[in-house]
Amino acid sequence: MFKIRALTATEKKGSLIYRLDPRTKLIVLFSIGMIVIGLDRPWHLLILFIFTVMGHILAGFDLSKYKVTLLIILIGLWGVVMSQGIFYREWPRTVILTIIPRDLPIVGQLTGGVYLYRQGLLYGLAQGLRFATMIASGLLIAWTTEPRDLLLGLIRLRLPYGIAFMFITSIRFLPILISELTTVIEVQRLRGAGPIKLGKGTIRSVIDILTPVLANSVKRAATLGASCESRAFNPNRPRTYLRELHYRWWDVLISGLSIAAAIAIVITKMTFLLYRIDILYLSQLRWLYAIAREL
Amino acid sequence: MIEIKDLTYTYPGKSIATLRNVNIDIPKGEFVLLTGPTGCGKSTLLKTINGLIPHLIGGKMEGKVEVAGLDTRKADVSSLSQIAGMIFQSPDDQIFSTVVQDEVAFGPENLALPGYMIRKRVDEALDTVGLDNFHCRATHMLSGGQKQRLAIASVMSMAPKVLLLDEPFAQLDPQGTSEVLSTIRELNENGMTVILVEHRIYEVAHVVSRVMVMDNGGIVLDDEPERALKEISNGIKPYLNPPDHQTFLLSGEKDSEETALEMKGVSFQYDKGADFVLKGVNLRIKRGEVVSLMGNNGSGKSTILLHFTGLLRPSRGQILVFGRDISRLKTRRPSSTVGFVFQNPNLMLFNETVWQEIAFGPKALGLEGPGIDQKIDDIMTAMDITELRDENPLALSGGQRLRVAIASILSMGPEIILLDEPTSGQDKSSTDGLLGHLYGLSKKGITILFTTHDIEAAIRWSDRLLVMNGGRIIADGLPVEVARETRILKKAGLRPPLCLEPGNILGIEAISSQGG
Known part of the structure; x- marks a missing residue:
């Protein structure tokens, strides 16, 4: 029970991340969500992920929390990268490893060969980093914000x-x-019940x-x-609150920067998308299209 | 303050009324003890007073309930919540905030009171229950008694005129019970009308001004405590029998010298660096002995049981079951020799019918066959659950669920049965029936070790009583002898059995050591 409690408990330390208003944290989380969708290149996503990891380091959590975060991220990354690497169906694709050759009796003939593709790995890496960034930033907010503050933050952000x-x-x-x-x-x-095993009886167990x-x-x-x-x-009647939240200058700054970054990336990608599907092309925006290609 | 006239109530989907023609008149400032056997309608009656019935639960309600002049059928629950506050059995199930002051502020916030008024009410309510320095404390860090006092504070912040308490001590240790009872007593002395539902009437009778006994949906006794207790002691209902003064069962030494369970110098800590929960415990229990284990929450009682199941390994020392050292076994899966009944039987029940539940263990151990079927039927008969054979275990009453859980362990043919708080939340009749049956099993050589907060049950139904405090066994002996050691009991936060108190005052032998 103690270990479970330690994993789910909020920590209280002095660094800035603990002092941020919960609304700021929710806005940053939402912005990161928008940005990871907008970015495609693994390198860019890796930078964003490292940015989130820095938040964890700044928070100075209990070791058990780092272990859990690492475990979830590694399992997620491994699963996504390998599955995309193997099942990638787009062209062009470059085989970097043959797992089951096409000419292997029965299995090879049935599957048509199983290969690991470079483009699939990169695509999987991007997906995996999106997942890792969201998990890391979500846990960062959960572990640095008291549930009571989160509740107030959500209410002040107009959630019913x-x-x-x-x-x-x-x-x-x-x-x-x-x-x-x-x-x-x-x-x-x-x-007398045995451990859960995959196969017959799993659902029953x-x-x-x-x-x-x-x-x-x-x-x-x-x-x-x-x-x-x-x-x-x-829930449908107006109520008052014992505590109030305080939005300070650094909250304004961080929220503003996050929202601006998210909006900039979304607008860039949307503009590029409109050009790609032949709906809107403006020659003055060629510099923006060039940036969008690199994201 | 409370006037109930010709109240009859039937739950939705039921054909038989739970409350039948109830008539009560309770003036302001009265402290009423409402008691009766499990399922007699006590909790239902409380819910009619604060409007949960019929507003939230529905059902068919006839008659009239008026609280402070408000007809509960016409007034909404929000208005009634400012008149009659209700406390439930388990503090863990009713506290949903992570911080103490938020829990207390919840009600006033719902009433949309201004901030300064909420703050004032929170301060006053916490002060009233003696938690005035706990504003920012995490709720999960509180003890059981503190949590129940917090639950009372969260109701007090609504400034009610009536306090309704539904078995608030059921899940508390003696220390917690004492804390909460003294809080309720103070509230009543300050003018609050209190209705307390409780099985353990002799523990609370001294603080109440009136005793009501319910049975089968109606009030069968309503009198001042002295006269009510006299009637009860004359045996108006067997479930209300007072603690025995002369007839505590004492079987004396059992014949077997074989050691069933043994701990040798066992120390245990849940995490490295954490405090030791067990500190060098040495213990030997013989085959066929019935041993009760008492002590406040956190004293190490359940940890001892978990060690004997093999679910915990000692940090130091040895655990032996019939001479076999299980403390360093690689697999933590225990044998069928030891059966364990957890404190919450709900978590033990997962099959669709009672019969399947009891048959699960033998099947999992590969013990199927006609002999097993007969054995299961015999166990069901012994536990008085034969008629529940095709019922869903989770749909049964608390006492029935516990009996099914024990039957599901018995069907595996254990030689040792460990039970964690089997008396918790049970009325006297259920406790005696259950422990009496287990005592009968011990005469067939089955070893029983159970933890309890009920000292009367421990004296009545065990051969030996162990008292724990701070991870150590501080008393070990014949129950009647340990029960006389009031100094040791108090050190462990336990209260001496009630039958001893008048005996000590009058200088007479209250507990006979002559076996029955």
């Missing part, structure tokens, strides 16, 4: 209170849910594990609902 409340409450109960999952697996092991956890969650949700109702909860 009911939805923001549900989101934050689910975060609050995540460690309990994970702890219960662990308990159920232990219970079932003690009653997963259902067996999820059934008690979900049943308990439903029961808890009913109590929680009754508890909220008993305290005048109504």
Whole structure:
């Protein structure tokens, strides 16, 4: 339980990243989301990823958090890069490794050969870096922002209170849910159930594990609902807040820069797209098309 | 303050009424203890008072419920929440904020009060429950008692006139129970009307001004505590029997000398650098012994059980099960020799029917066959769940779920059964039925080790009582003898059994050591 709690807990340290307003962090996260879609070149995505990693270093997290981040990113990267490297179907494509030759009896003939393509690897690398950047930046914000601040930030960004409340409450109960999952697996092991293996019985085993956890969650949700109702909860009625957020000059600066970068990249790519599909071409914008090609 | 007239209520989808023709009149400032067997309608009655019934839950409600002059059927839940605040059994299920002051501010924020007023109410509410220095504390860092006091504060910030508490001590250790009870008592002394639902009537009777007993949806007794307790002790209902003064069961030494469970110098810490949860524990339990383990939360009781299951390995020392050292086994999967019943039986139940649930273990161990079917039927009969054979285990009542969970362990034919808090949230009748059955098994050579906060149950149903404090066993002996050691019990945060207190005052032998 302690380890799970440590992984889901927010840390409190003195660096700037902890002092940023949650709205700024959400705006930066949204901007990064837009930018990773706009960028195609692995090098550019790598720079953005390194920028996010610097945020993690600046935050100075507990070692267990770095381990988890690294594990998720490495698994994700490996999966995306290899699957794209093998299953890349665009042309041109250059074979850099033959995994199963075409002339291998049965398997080779059935598959038509399995190869690793250079272009596929690069495409996969771009996709993988997009994934890694979003995961790293999402965890960075989750681990540096108290859920209560995130709730206020979401509300101040005009997210309906009911939805923001549900989101934050689910975060609050995540460690309990994970702890219960662990308990159920232990219970079932003690009653002779083997570890989950792929193949026959996988779905049954997963259902067996999820059934008690979900049943308990439903029961808890009913109590929680009754508890909220008993305290005048109504997501559709106006409410006030004990705490207020403070948007400082550095929040304005960072939010402004993030939004500007995201808008610049989106506009550049959109303009280039309009030119590519023969809808709009302006010779004055040739310099912009040149930049868009390099992104 | 509360007036209930001819109240009959039926839950949606049910044909039988849960409340039947209830009539109650509770004046302002009264402290009412509402008790009765599981399923008699106590919690349902509370929900009619704060308007959750019928507004949130629905169902068919006849009669009238008025609180502070407001008809609960006509008033909305928001208005009623400022009159009658409700506290639920599990503090963990009702606290959803990560920080103490946010939890308390939730209600006033919903009422759209101005910031300064919210701040004032938060301060006052936390002050009232003795958590005035806890404003910015993380809620998960609080103890069970502190969490329940926080739940009370979060209701108090709505400035209610009535406090409704639905078994608020069920999941608390003795220390937490004492903290919360004294908070409720203070609130009542300051004019708050309180209705407390609780099974352990003898622990709270001294603070209440009135006792109501429910059975089968109706009020069967309503009197001042002294007269009510007299009637109860005359046995108006068997489930309300007072703690025995003379007839504690004591079987004495069992015949077997074979060691079933043993710990040799066991120390344990969950993480390197963290505090040791067990500190050099030495323990030997013989085959067929029934041993109860008591102590406050965090004293190391459950950790001992988990070591004997093989789910935890000691940082130092040895764990032996029937002489076999399991502390360094490579596989952490234990044998069928040891069965473990977790504290929350809900997490043990995942099959579609009770029969499948009980048959799961033997099947997983490859013990199928007609003999096993017969054995399962016998276990179901012994646990009194035969009629539930085709029911979904998760749809059963709390007591029934626990019995199914225990049956699912018994079907694997364990020689040792470990139970984590099997008495938690159970009424006396359920506790006695369950532990009595386990005691019967011990006479067939099955070893039982269970943790509990219920000292009467420990005395009544175990051969030996261990008391833990700070990761060490500080008392180990015959239950009646350990129970007399009030100094040790207090050191472990436990209260002496109630039957001892009048006995000590009067200088008489309250607990007989003559076996029954």
